[in-house]
Amino acid sequence: MSLFHEMTKKPWLVDPAEANEVREVGAFFLPAGKVGLRVFLVVVTVIFTLITIAYADRMLFANWLPMPEPWVLWLNTALLIASSAAMQFARNGTKQDDMSGVRDGLVWAGVFTFAFLTGQLYVWQQLVDLGYYANTNTANAFFYLLTAAHGLHMAGGLIAWWRSYSRMRRGASVADLRLSVELCTTYWHYLLLIWLVLFALLLIS
Amino acid sequence: MSNGMLEETQVIPLAEVEEVDLYHAHHWITKYVFCQDAKVIAIQYSATAILIGLVGLVLSWLMRLQLGFPEVFDFIDAESYYQYVTMHGMIMVIYLLTALFLGGFGNYLIPLMVGARDMVFPYMNMISYWVYLLAVIVLTVSFFVPGGASGAGWTLYPPQAISEGTPGIDGGIILMLVSLVLFIIGFTMGGLNYVVTVLQARARGMTLMRMPLTVWGIFVATILALLAFPALFVAGVMMLLDRVLGTSFFMPEMIVQGEMTSHENGSPLLFQHLFWFFGHPEVYIVALPAFGVVSDIISTHARKNIFGYRMMVWAIVAIGGLSFIVWAHHMYVSGMNPYFGFFFATTTLIIAVPTALKMYNWVLTLYKGNIHLSIPMLFCIAFILTFLNGGITGLFLGNVIVDIPLSDTMFVVAHFHMVMGIAPVLVIFAAIYHWFPKMSGRMLHEGWGQFHFWITFLGSYLIYFPMHYLGFVGVPRRYFEIGETAFVPPSAATLNEFITVMVLIVGFAQVVFMANIIISIFKGKPAGDNPWNATSLEWQTATTPPGHGNFGDELPVVYRWAYAYSMPGVEADFVPQNMPPGEVKRTDSATGPVAEDPPELHQ
Numbered sequence: 117m118s119l120f121h122e123m124t125k126k127p128w129l130v131d132p133a134e135a136n137e138v139r140e141v142g143a144f145f146l147p148a149g150k151v152g153l154r155v156f157l158v159v160v161t162v163i164f165t166l167i168t169i170a171y172a173d174r175m176l177f178a179n180w181l182p183m184p185e186p187w188v189l190w191l192n193t194a195l196l197i198a199s200s201a202a203m204q205f206a207r208n209g210t211k212q213d214d215m216s217g218v219r220d221g222l223v224w225a226g227v228f229t230f231a232f233l234t235g236q237l238y239v240w241q242q243l244v245d246l247g248y249y250a251n252t253n254t255a256n257a258f259f260y261l262l263t264a265a266h267g268l269h270m271a272g273g274l275i276a277w278w279r280s281y282s283r284m285r286r287g288a289s290v291a292d293l294r295l296s297v298e299l300c301t302t303y304w305h306y307l308l309l310i311w312l313v314l315f316a317l318l319l320i321s
Numbered sequence: 322m323s324n325g326m327l328e329e330t331q332v333i334p335l336a337e338v339e340e341v342d343l344y345h346a347h348h349w350i351t352k353y354v355f356c357q358d359a360k361v362i363a364i365q366y367s368a369t370a371i372l373i374g375l376v377g378l379v380l381s382w383l384m385r386l387q388l389g390f391p392e393v394f395d396f397i398d399a400e401s402y403y404q405y406v407t408m409h410g411m412i413m414v415i416y417l418l419t420a421l422f423l424g425g426f427g428n429y430l431i432p433l434m435v436g437a438r439d440m441v442f443p444y445m446n447m448i449s450y451w452v453y454l455l456a457v458i459v460l461t462v463s464f465f466v467p468g469g470a471s472g473a474g475w476t477l478y479p480p481q482a483i484s485e486g487t488p489g490i491d492g493g494i495i496l497m498l499v500s501l502v503l504f505i506i507g508f509t510m511g512g513l514n515y516v517v518t519v520l521q522a523r524a525r526g527m528t529l530m531r532m533p534l535t536v537w538g539i540f541v542a543t544i545l546a547l548l549a550f551p552a553l554f555v556a557g558v559m560m561l562l563d564r565v566l567g568t569s570f571f572m573p574e575m576i577v578q579g580e581m582t583s584h585e586n587g588s589p590l591l592f593q594h595l596f597w598f599f600g601h602p603e604v605y606i607v608a609l610p611a612f613g614v615v616s617d618i619i620s621t622h623a624r625k626n627i628f629g630y631r632m633m634v635w636a637i638v639a640i641g642g643l644s645f646i647v648w649a650h651h652m653y654v655s656g657m658n659p660y661f662g663f664f665f666a667t668t669t670l671i672i673a674v675p676t677a678l679k680m681y682n683w684v685l686t687l688y689k690g691n692i693h694l695s696i697p698m699l700f701c702i703a704f705i706l707t708f709l710n711g712g713i714t715g716l717f718l719g720n721v722i723v724d725i726p727l728s729d730t731m732f733v734v735a736h737f738h739m740v741m742g743i744a745p746v747l748v749i750f751a752a753i754y755h756w757f758p759k760m761s762g763r764m765l766h767e768g769w770g771q772f773h774f775w776i777t778f779l780g781s782y783l784i785y786f787p788m789h790y791l792g793f794v795g796v797p798r799r800y801f802e803i804g805e806t807a808f809v810p811p812s813a814a815t816l817n818e819f820i821t822v823m824v825l826i827v828g829f830a831q832v833v834f835m836a837n838i839i840i841s842i843f844k845g846k847p848a849g850d851n852p853w854n855a856t857s858l859e860w861q862t863a864t865t866p867p868g869h870g871n872f873g874d875e876l877p878v879v880y881r882w883a884y885a886y887s888m889p890g891v892e893a894d895f896v897p898q899n900m901p902p903g904e905v906k907r908t909d910s911a912t913g914p915v916a917e918d919p920p921e922l923h924q
Contacts (some may be wrong), residue, residue, distance in 0.1 A: 119529070121632060122528060122529045122530060122634070123529060123530060123638075125530045125631075126527065126530075127531050127630060127881070127882035128626065128630065128882060128884070129529070130486075143336050144520065144521065146440070146521075147839060148441040148518075148521045148522065149523055151517050152441070152442060152513050152517045153471075154867065155513055155516050155517060156509075156513055158547070158548070158715055159548070159551060161511060162548055162551040162552075163551040163554065163555060166551060166552055166555045166595065166598075167555055170555070170559070170570070170591055170595070173591055174588065174591070175545050176586075177586050177588070178586070179585060179586050180538070200715075205680065233902065249564065250566050250567075250568050250582065251567035251568050251569070252564055254568065254570065254585075254586065254587070257562065257566075257569070257570060259569035260332040261558070261559070289386050
């Protein structure tokens with residue numbers, strides 16, 4: 117069903133197709149959780165877009181001093197890609213009714229994500245040791261702001277991951293885990309995409 | 322109806338609404354305190370919003386006492402005056418109006434009006450309220466920290482908001498920003514619920530275009546809020562970092578008391594853009610639910626279908642979309658490029674088109690209607706007049722050349738209070754008088770309601786009409802005391818005294834209103850299930866107030882839109898949305914199939 121088509125209807129007229137029957141409920145043939153996640157990802161996109169626009173605006177100022185890019189950021193990026201791949205592996209497991217695949221995928225996704233977050237904190241530590249404080253230049257402040265915002269979203273994702281993982285540990289079936297693993301996978305992929313955009317932005321600036 | 326449509330209908334299976342696993346409370350704490358039922362959450366939101374709104378009201382009295390009778394009240398100094406201004410604005414816009422329309426009415430009405438048992442994510446809905454409450458508490462605490470609440474003005478413009486000399490820069494501004502961030506987190510949780518419930522949890526037969534306009538208004542306003550609040554969130558976090566960590570997102574190099582600050586090259590203008598990218602849609606976050614509520618109430622109380630339903634829906638959507646490209650009309654005096662000003666003036670004037678369309682449709686709904694001048698109807702008519710007034714002065718301020726001399730005068734204060742203060746508040750009153758019987762099972766007292774209406778309506782005009790004049794003669798806003806000037810005549814002081822007296826009188830009427838609510842909860846006249854003979858689903862519940870799960874054993878099935886009033890050939894002057902066509906009683910003279918719709922509308 118098209119939302120646009122739906123909104124062109126004239127409800128004051130008797131629709132011959134609906135005169136004796138009533139049909140349709142949801143606007144999308146999707147579980148509420150999936151629709152909710154998509155709406156939330158739109159909100160997340162707006163947040164990161166606005167910070168990015170502000171970043172681009174401030175880059176034009178005269179005293180903008182770009183930060184160095186520690187090599188650990190590349191390693192962290194690889195870890196995040198690995199966590200996203202592991203989530204996809206878990207999702208494939210739910211589709212194939214393969215419990216061991218789901219288990220391995222979830223465990224590794226969690227391990228890689230924890231490693232990513234630890235790696236990001238390590239980068240912060242490195243930069244602080246080198247004297248790149250948030251208040252010494254706005255470029256530094258933006259770096260900390262962007263990585264913190266992304267990291268907090270990843271940490272929030274870990275709460276959902278933990279719920280799925282706990283349910284699996286308590287003996288939930290693959291069918292019971294299917295939706296939550298699918299939602300986690302979508303979220304992980306999306307946050308990977310956001311990180312790649314942010315990382316590219318940090319590199320080109 | 323095209324053949325294509327019919328074919329499409331044949332292949333789409335009839336959808337069944339699955340029964341959800343409804344949350345059941347087993348303890349009074351989970352039933353009345355940490356409750357996941359949207360109706361309880363709605364009442365919690367409403368009570369909290371009204372309580373903090375009363376604080377905002379008292380602050381406005383204090384402001385007016387100072388403006389009306391300067392140098393009379395020793396306890397009001399310049400610093401506390403700016404704190405009153407700031408907290409009044411922020412409380413009213415965010416913590417009262419937004420929270421009450423979306424958290425209060427949204428939670429109560431969406432599930433009931435679309436025929437759902439509850440919101441789709443009830444646990445998250447509950448958390449949403451508690452985070453909101455925390456935000457309100459944090460904001461309130463800021464009154465009591467050293468230095469007091471922020472006195473930066475509700476727009477919190479940097480650099481002044483976090484610079485030495487502004488009241489509340491020690492703790493007040495920090496708590497204000499933390500509170501805003503919390504509010505947005507809480508709202509996002511609730512907002513996801515409202516949007517997904519409308520999209521995915523409607524009753525069988527409740528197509529999007531059969532939804533009452535109240536639901537449309539809240540739905541689109543929630544989408545606006547989900548897209549606009551992130552701007553305030555980002556601005557709030559960045560300003561917090563400027564204040565706490567000494568970053569320079571918004572703070573430029575400055576000399577304060579002869580010394581250079583540690584900030585460098587921040588952009589105060591960037592804050593203004595972020596703030597108003599949120600701030601202008603915020604006007605419609607408040608106005609769109611009000612538009613929806615007014616449409617439903619005047620249709621019900623005029624016993625007539627809403628005129629131009631489809632255009633009303635599209636106007637709501639169009640206003641929502643346009644509201645994102647007008648924000649810089651709040652910044653004409655910020656030194657922006659004149660071409661920018663021209664662009665934003667143009668979009669601002671364009672937004673008047675769908676808004677005017679709604680105005681005409683309300684008036685045409687009333688035209689030849691069987692108008693019942695009940696209290697909700699009175700408030701709605703007052704809203705139409707007030708929004709028209711406020712909208713027209715908006716046309717003045719939307720034009721750059723007129724805005725510049727009027728900027729920062731009392732004319733602006735009068736304009737935005739009419740359009741997004743008084744007008745939405747009138748709708749809140751209309752909605753409370755209209756839905757209170759459903760929420761409590763009892764009617765509010767009619768006589769006290771009349772008193773409340775007339776004092777509030779006429780009083781508001783006596784407050785804000787003179788304020789436009791004060792703006793024209795050049796009385797600036799935000800001034801603690803203007804003293805003697807060459808251009809402001811002495812009569813302005815007399816007018817200020819008059820306005821202050823009116824504010825106190827209107828304030829007293831609100832006390833009567835609160836008393837009416839409290840007394841009517843216990844001693845009001847029993848309302849029955851459907852005292853207004855309304856068609857929408859919330860009036861068709863098995864019990865009043867609606868029980869847990871809203872609709873008894875079976876969810877309703879919807880057969881028509883929510884505006885089946887005074888249909889020719891039908892005995893009753895209303896047909897509920899869930900009444901099967903076969904059960905609609907016809908008049909003796911009617912022949913043929915049941916007249917589901919007015920024949921003239923088939924054209």
